[in-house]
Amino acid sequence: MVGGAQRGNAMDRRAVPSAAARITTLKVMPPCAVPTRARAPKLHRELEPGKRISPPMRRPARGDLISADRGAALVEAAFVMILLLMILLGTVTAGIAFGRSNALQTSAREGSRFGATLPINGTIDDWLDAVRDVAKAAAIGDLQASVPGQHICVAMVHPDGTTRRLVETSGVDSYSDSECFGDGRPSFEQRVQVQVERVTNINAVLFAVDVTIDGSAAARFER
Secondary structure, three states, X not given: OHHHHHXXXXXXXXXXXXXXXXXXXXXXXXXXXXXXXXXXXXXXXXXOOOOOOOXXXXXXXXXXXXXXXXXXXXXXXXXXXXHHHHHHHHHHXXXXXXXXXXHHHXXXXXXXXXXXXXOOOOOHHHHHHHHHHHHHHHOOOOOOOOOOOOEEEXXXXXXXXXXXXXXXXXXXXXXXXXXXXXXXXXXXXXXEEEEEEEEEEEEOOOOEEEEEEEEEEEEEXXX
């Protein structure tokens, strides 16, 4: 029994290496291969003396973004509405001015044609008054005395130098011995001249401009 126990102890000593043997059999890992523990990122910077860390910016909420978009849309719509209103009003007033210009041209032509066939039965001043009245009526209200810049000139141009004209400005009549305008017609021709003029306004909301429109015509005197 004692011999068997001794043999068993000897076998156990051969099977289990000593502590020194275990230490020598360990593999020594190089320093670079030794795993190191990753450092956790710092959530806050270290405060420097005299400096403050601003709080993190708050992400805008969805409602704030929608309100900002609506405000920008309202501003853009206001600019577009002003621009459209300027174009609309400018177009309307320019069209009115164009219509008045056509009316003045018609007035001058009607007055000169009427005067070319109207005999002079009384004085020359009465004849000028009659031609002026026809020209004013043909303008359909655009040559009334209350119209801004109203001006009507009627002249009988005679080759012998006895030229006579009537000028009405804002309802005031005046007579003189001169032509209304240079018509470029032959100097030996007796003719009738009619010239009309007024001021109209073109408005585009942010600005307005006064425009002078006129019309003139000359016709050979047939009587």
